[in-house]
Amino acid sequence: MMRIKKSLLLLLLLFTFLLPLQAKQENKSIFIASKQLPFVLHVQTKNDKQMEIRFIPTDMLLPIRCQNEPSTLKQLNLLEDIACARNSVEAFFSLPTCDNTLYLHLDRLAKDLKVPYQNVDFYNLKDITSYFSKLLKKMNIKFLLKYNSYVDSDLSLSDYYHYYKLFKRKKIKLTYFYVNQIQLDDLTLPMEAAFQPLKHK
Template sequence: MKKYCMIILCCLMLFLTPVHARMKKDLIYITSKDLPYIYLIEKANSNHLNVFILPSNLYLNTFLKQSDVASARKLIEETFHLSTSKYVSIDMNAIDQDFHIKKKDYNLSTMDGITAYFMDAKKEITISDILNYQRYIDSDLSFSDDYEFYKMFSHKVTIDYIYLPYMQVDGISIPLTLDI
């Protein structure tokens, strides 16, 4: 009887352990050299996104260089022990030129300013702009990823914005925690 109880207890422990472990999901890394933040997007489920917001002037043993997406992405992955499966880099200068929107007219240091900027850009978009999206966005998202997000945003989506706590010292953001 003791033997059966021990086997049942071991099986129970094997089944309970994955329930309590938090599975890290792959994130999408979104950046632009003109934006003050880096966004890490996690798809929690079919109608919910978590958006982790990191300042672009974050100091992690070295400075993040927004112009070098690959090294900044690797540094964030190593520091926060994350996996970013995809990336999106936005060229806001091309958006300014083609959509006749000036980023200097918007306060891009706030979410309201960023949202207003992209809402105004959305008003100017044409079919030819959509077909030539490579001019505005450098990305490794596949067509199936695009379609998945299209399906998601065709319904009501809830988004949680999560800021990394940091301290501002002489224009440098120093993280207060490394937990995302």
């Protein structure tokens, strides 16, 4: 877990090329999901100065609200059921409701940038770091102009530049949170309905 900061930072850098935020709203939150990633993200931006990123594993057993029974997020169609996934996470962990949702088509992104992901171990932080570094190096203005081919979101394109400036030019404090979990047979279970801050050296 100690190396997760670099991996998360690279992942968030990727999203700066994809995510516009409302420029006039200082406090924003977004729920991010992708079929190809082993986690979903609950991200909160506060006063353009702080960002809190919570990681929720998609293989963790949770009460799924649209199914009325425990299941895992990866059993959902995260593209079609992203609202259900978000509501389930927010209800179980008592998180504030996100303003927006975004689904990342990592498979399309990887194909167009010619950075295959099939052999990447997304449970391995070193692999995550390496993979997203390669993606970032391939991005250019042509890619940015067709970013909506890679995401499904209710965000507005007009505020993309604001978020880009926020992350690239301003000093923003990033705080990461994870869920303590246990393995029971083939199940991943949360030890509590709470997040722990990730401590860095």
